[in-house]
Amino acid sequence: MAKRNKLEIIRDILRIIQKNHPIKPTPLLRMSNISSSRFKGYYSELLEKEFVKETYGKNKKITLTEKGYRYLEKYSAIINFIDEFEL
Amino acid sequence: MVLMTGRAIGNGFGKLMSLGMGSEILYSFVIIVCSLMIYFGTKELYKLTSHKGIKYFRLSFLFFALAYFFRSFIKIILFYFEISELRTILPIFGSVTLFIFMYFSSMAIFYLLYSVMWRKWKSKWIICYLHIISLAIAIITLLFQNPLIYFLMNILFFIFISFTVFISFKQSKKKKHSNLYAIYLMLLIFWIFNILDILIPNFLQAFQLFIYLISLGIFLLIFYKVIRKTG
Numbered sequence: 001m002a003k004r005n006k007l008e009i010i011r012d013i014l015r016i017i018q019k020n021h022p023i024k025p026t027p028l029l030r031m032s033n034i035s036s037s038r039f040k041g042y043y044s045e046l047l048e049k050e051f052v053k054e055t056y057g058k059n060k061k062i063t064l065t066e067k068g069y070r071y072l073e074k075y076s077a078i079i080n081f082i083d084e085f086e087l
Numbered sequence: 088m089v090l091m092t093g094r095a096i097g098n099g100f101g102k103l104m105s106l107g108m109g110s111e112i113l114y115s116f117v118i119i120v121c122s123l124m125i126y127f128g129t130k131e132l133y134k135l136t137s138h139k140g141i142k143y144f145r146l147s148f149l150f151f152a153l154a155y156f157f158r159s160f161i162k163i164i165l166f167y168f169e170i171s172e173l174r175t176i177l178p179i180f181g182s183v184t185l186f187i188f189m190y191f192s193s194m195a196i197f198y199l200l201y202s203v204m205w206r207k208w209k210s211k212w213i214i215c216y217l218h219i220i221s222l223a224i225a226i227i228t229l230l231f232q233n234p235l236i237y238f239l240m241n242i243l244f245f246i247f248i249s250f251t252v253f254i255s256f257k258q259s260k261k262k263k264h265s266n267l268y269a270i271y272l273m274l275l276i277f278w279i280f281n282i283l284d285i286l287i288p289n290f291l292q293a294f295q296l297f298i299y300l301i302s303l304g305i306f307l308l309i310f311y312k313v314i315r316k317t318g
Contacts (some may be wrong), residue, residue, distance in 0.1 A: 081141070087139075087203065
């Protein structure tokens with residue numbers, strides 16, 4: 001399997017959250033298929049960019065925000081654009 | 088006195104609106120609008136990804152828009168005062184405008200190049216270097232009022248950029264996208280013609296319409312490629 005780039009990893013994490021909405025941090029880490037230290041980095045970036053939000057009930061759970069959905073919606077346009085101009 | 092001033096303004100306006108100046112304004116307007124639409128049209132993609140390539144691609148077109156704005160500004164002043172050298176009539180104002188134009192022009196080309204090369208050029212000082220080189224180009228333009236120096240400087244600029252683009256194309260895995268490098272190379276060549284048109288008046292006058300039409304075509308083609316991909 002080819003090494004995923006940053007944009008692909010973010011897309012995969014967001015897709016996992018979308019499919020298992022809302023999801024706890026531990027299963028999300030497991031399903032993301034990356035090391036926990038890299039996951040922490042990506043997860044803080046997702047929180048910082050407001051692609052995901054944490055909700056606190058009995059347990060901490062993660063859900064997608066509107067920006068997160070927008071990223072998934074725009075992902076193929078982003079990749080096509082980067083590919084077209086070799087950015 | 089008032090009548091004479093009014094007549095002078097009227098004559099100036101008439102000159103401004105003549106066919107030559109009209110096409111000049113239209114040419115700059117279309118390119119500025121195209122560049123700004125590329126800049127604003129890719130804003131969301133950058134906000135979502137913070138991708139470095141997208142960042143420098145966008146900034147490059149912002150610099151193109153600014154450079155064309157100052158270019159048309161210089162052209163209008165040259166036309167209005169019927170002079171061939173901006174600094175002959177307005178020394179400080181002319182020098183500052185020319186300096187800004189040259190700086191933005193160089194930055195536009197360098198940022199476009201960097202948008203393709205950022206993965207290979209890893210030094211954290213690279214942006215600094217690009218600013219310094221652009222400033223140096225602008226300063227040389229001001230210090231040496233010699234067409235030969237301008238010509239040589241642009242030839243060197245062309246050799247450096249086209250060599251880098253060629254190396255990047257050779258290393259590119261996506262040979263099917265080779266037309267992108269051809270477009271960038273054309274953009275560079277015609278951008279240099281646009282610069283020489285300002286720096287060495289009357290040098291390319293016979294080919295002006297041709298240069299304008301090809302430059303417009305290149306910008307419209309890039310704009311079309313951007314909207315086709317971004318929607």
